Amino acid sequence: GQQLNQSPQSMFIQEGEDVSMNCTSSSIFNTWLWYKQDPGEGPVLLIALYKAGELTSNGRLTAQFGITRKDSFLNISASIPSDVGIYFCAGRYAGNNRKLIWGLGTSLAVNP
């Protein structure tokens, strides 16, 4: 199946630093989702985006639906140890609203 290009693959940062990760697609999307997965658990939805240009925040997290509809980014401000985990982007093509396409994930480690 097709996948999104998610980067970076992994990050190791100091507590308090800001984090940025992004996903890109070669096709136009009409939905972008960001999930977080803690070790040994299922992914949990952080932010859902449905309009080009949409900027949405959830606490210290901010995500945006790119204007071109081919990309999205997630920012985490003032990172804390519990931010550790794998962050996945996912999205739906404009031409196939049923199928959810997944990125390979960004693994985040935070040094206290």
Added chain:
Amino acid sequence: DGGITQSPKYLFRKEGQNVTLSCEQNLNHDAMYWYRQDPGQGLRLIYYSQIVNDFQKGDIAEGYSVSREKKESFPLTVTSAQKNPTAFYLCASKGLGGTGELFFGEGSRLTVL
């Protein structure tokens, strides 16, 4: 509280044996999904079902089977035909009608000895 329950959390099986993973949801969601997760490969769709008594193959259905006899339940059988079954399996559900996104269970880790 509403949610998805997967069981067992950990499962060991010998080669050549079939094993069934349970997934139960009380969210009144119509659609249910099974994903497989391997390190560095993200989530890959095995099977999904949008309504009782109907299900569709995903991207990697070979060696797996499912049933959807009740709205709340979507068990996955990993058959002996699955050549590399050791993985983390995730069940998810979603309401239909364009609202809501995938809600995941806590996963089941299958190890073949």
